[in-house]
Amino acid sequence: MEYRHLPQLPDVELSLGKFKHFSFAPHVHLDFHIGVVTRGAQRFAHKGEQLLLTPGSLATMNPDMVHTGQSADASDYVTRVLSVPVTLVEELANNHGHSEWFFGSGLLQDVQVFKDFVQLHQQLSQPGTATLDGESALLGFVDTLMQQHGERCTQPKEYRLCSDALGRIHELFHHAPGDDYSLQTLADLVGLGKYQLLRQFKQATGMPPFAYLQRIRLEYAKKALHNGHRLCDLACSLGFFDEAHLNKAFKQAYTLSPSAYRQTLAS
Numbered sequence: 440m441e442y443r444h445l446p447q448l449p450d451v452e453l454s455l456g457k458f459k460h461f462s463f464a465p466h467v468h469l470d471f472h473i474g475v476v477t478r479g480a481q482r483f484a485h486k487g488e489q490l491l492l493t494p495g496s497l498a499t500m501n502p503d504m505v506h507t508g509q510s511a512d513a514s515d516y517v518t519r520v521l522s523v524p525v526t527l528v529e530e531l532a533n534n535h536g537h538s539e540w541f542f543g544s545g546l547l548q549d550v551q552v553f554k555d556f557v558q559l560h561q562q563l564s565q566p567g568t569a570t571l572d573g574e575s576a577l578l579g580f581v582d583t584l585m586q587q588h589g590e591r592c593t594q595p596k597e598y599r600l601c602s603d604a605l606g607r608i609h610e611l612f613h614h615a616p617g618d619d620y621s622l623q624t625l626a627d628l629v630g631l632g633k634y635q636l637l638r639q640f641k642q643a644t645g646m647p648p649f650a651y652l653q654r655i656r657l658e659y660a661k662k663a664l665h666n667g668h669r670l671c672d673l674a675c676s677l678g679f680f681d682e683a684h685l686n687k688a689f690k691q692a693y694t695l696s697p698s699a700y701r702q703t704l705a706s
Contacts, residue, residue, distance in 0.1 A: 440694040442703040443564055448574060449665055452522040453563055456694070459515035463508035465646045466692065469658045471523045471542070472500040473584070475556055479516025483508040484645070485545035495550045499542035499588070503609070505645040506545065519560045523581055531582050532591075540589040547588055555580060604629035605643050616656045617678040622648070652678075657692050660685065664701050673697075 440456040450470075458481075465484070474497065481492040484507045485500075491511060492498050500506060502525055510516050532540040559580050563573050608625055622633035625648065629636065640648050656677040663673055674685040689697045 442695070442700060444665070444704055445563060445573060445577070446570070448527075448577065450524040450662075451527070451577065453560060454518070454520045454522070455560075455564070456518045456520075457515055458518070459510060461509075461694065463506075465505050465507050465650065466654045467503050467505055467644075467646075467651065467658070468500060468522065469502055469655075469662070470525060471502060471528055472498070472520060473523065473556065474498040474500075474518055474520040475553055475560075476516050476518050477557060479514050480511035481508055481516050481518065482511040483545075487645075488545070490546045492546065495548070495553050497547040497549070497553055497556060499545060499547050501541050504545070505651075519557060521556070521560060527578075528581065528585065531578070531585060532589075534582075535586070537591045540585045540591060542588070543590040549588070552584060552588070604631065605640060608640070608648070612652050612655050616652065616659055617676045619678065620648075620652070653688065654692070657689055660689060660697065661693070661700070664697060665704060670697050 440454060443453040443455075445451050445453075452470075463483075474492070475494070476492050477494055481498075483490055483492065483498065485504070490498075528540055529538075532538065559576055562568055562576055607629055611620075611625075611628070622637060626633040626636040631639070637647065640646075640651075644651055646654075656679070660673050660677055670682045670685060674680070674682045677685070679685040679688065686696055689695075689700070693700060695703070
């Protein structure tokens with residue numbers, strides 16, 4: 440897996456990967472993720488459906504949307520993914536008089552948009568891309584994509600946890616991802632029994648509470664590496680036992696160790 444960040448837009452991330460026997464466990468992202476396969480096919484679960492990503496289509500993931508990913512057959516597949524921060528999408532939405540934009544579906548069938556995305560990804564992946572050119576191309580693509588295929592929010596964010604109770608837990612996890620929580624503490628927060636909480640949380644998100652929290656911790660660790668934080672400090676602040684525990688979890692999630700990922704930030 441290769442990662443690249445744009446100096447002019449450090450919160451935007453490009454990734455290029457080749458997979459065969461690797462399966463992505465259920466997980467979430469903090470940002471919008473747009474991905475394609477340029478060879479092979481990827482099968483992924485999204486909102487209870489099994490979707491097939493093939494050349495010519497795009498996977499469109501909202502923040503906090505649980506999904507998986509694995510090869511559709513015995514052959515390998517190659518992916519290109521673009522991670523776009525929520526603030527950038529909100530700014531574009533506001534420019535059109537909308538409060539928010541989000542993807543209404545996890546799979547978009549549009550050959551022209553697929554071609555435009557691959558061209559953009561290749562352009563931004565080139566080290567010599569001019570700042571103004573790359574930034575303009577990125578913003579233009581995302582703006583056009585959301586105008587053509589995005590949906591406006593007319594109610595609380597659909598890509599966030601659906602009920603008020605689970606939403607409070609979600610906010611707590613994001614506010615203090617490094618804290619140690621018990622099922623009883625979370626259940627008391629929302630007025631449920633702990634077994635009710637466990638069942639309802641998994642039904643709503645597709646993941647048990649700890650797995651969901653652990654992925655949020657890793658997403659924040661990934662972003663903190665941009666700012667030069669030491670691994671030992673990150674491990675402590677984000678609730679990992681030690682640096683080795685963070686290393687292992689990070690590599691399982693992103694196929695690279697934190698130190699190897701940090702090296703991609705300087706490339």
